[in-house]
Amino acid sequence: MAQFPVTPAAAAATGHRASPSPRSSTSLPRRTTVLTSIGAAAGSPSWRGAVAVTRAASGSDKAAVARTIINPNDVPVLSFSELGCFEWQLCTQTGYALHYTVKNFFELEYTIKAQVIYFNKSITLPLKVAERLETFQASGTRNQNYMAMYSSIFGGITTDPSAMVIPIDDHMVHRGHGVFDTAAIMDGHLYELEQHLDRFLRSALMAKISLPFDRSTIRSILIQTVSASTCTQGSLRYWLSVGPGDFQLSSSGCTNPALYAVVIESPFLQVPAGCKVVTSSIPIKSPQFAVMKSVNYLPNALTKVEGEENGAFTGIWLDDEGFVAEGSNMNVAFVTAGKELLLPSFDKILSGCTAKRVLTLAEQLVADGRLSRIISRNVGVHEGKAADEMMLIGSGILVKPVVQWDDKIIGSGQEGPIAQALYDLILEDMRSGPPSVRIRVSY
Known part of the structure; x- marks a missing residue:
């Protein structure tokens, strides 16, 4: 058992009395405890730096360790309901000494020593948090299937959605001081993880977020999380935060x-059906924040909601000069009457990894004559609405044709051939592209 004792010397120094030596409970099965510091940030307190992985006597597949793919350090897969039996001692401010034995995570046995009076009693905490989280998960409130989560707070991976939580005092939660990125999972491969990870780390640098690990360790953790999930079709999302610490504005109190x-x-791919978009009335983020993939997505969310409220798929932002910028969380592209593939420049908007890959793949359409050239520059609203084709590009939608912008029908009002060709190219790239964009996951 892992113990956190209050030594007699420490108790004497504070004027408190230490409790008697802990006694193991005969009613609890013995468990094997493995301590690991993998995935715990350097300099973390011991309760963060060491994670206890426990297995019941009968065994549990949830306690199995994820297989290593990149480096020799495994990230443990933890079970929320099998944290095991551990003991600690606590001296109260009144001089009483308490000894707790935790059973099943929320049931406690305790001994109180107060002068000559001894109490032995078994209690159950009034709020069984784990059970209520499991009830919430089973209620069907969530409409996506979460297969696995990694957290550096507990230094491991859980496959229990009820345990996929983060501290409320994490500054990413209450101050928005965090960044994120994503990567698609296709046929057991991670698509463009390297490209997304590079952008992820650039965003962290711009947001003044220190890295808890180096790039190769972060990469390994992400791949191992997908491996532990057994998910072969879906997406991987990941975040970096200044961490928990307090509810202040400054992150100076966040040490980890x-x-x-x-x-x-996500077992099914979206069909690239044509959609309507509207010009957003929500102010666009300034370039300093637009080029950074931070968690401050309230303007993006409101732009998406505004589009849906007007019977559209999303809203389209214009920049401070009135040029076409981007969608709520996707890039915009056009096909001109001269068969040019035209994208707004990335100077003031997020540099989309999928959009940049589409630009590379589109060279094949230039080679076979379906496109005359590929260009990135400022695009006016009138020019955009007069295009033969318009499309949205992003990792969540790949390539989605736009057939109407506000009251203006785009081109023929039908999905265009270039949008379909680009969708086919990016989908084929996800399924059989080169190793530079596809990483095989071992399950």
């Missing part, structure tokens, strides 16, 4: 930056 990752199963 945090890394989180979640695997979401």
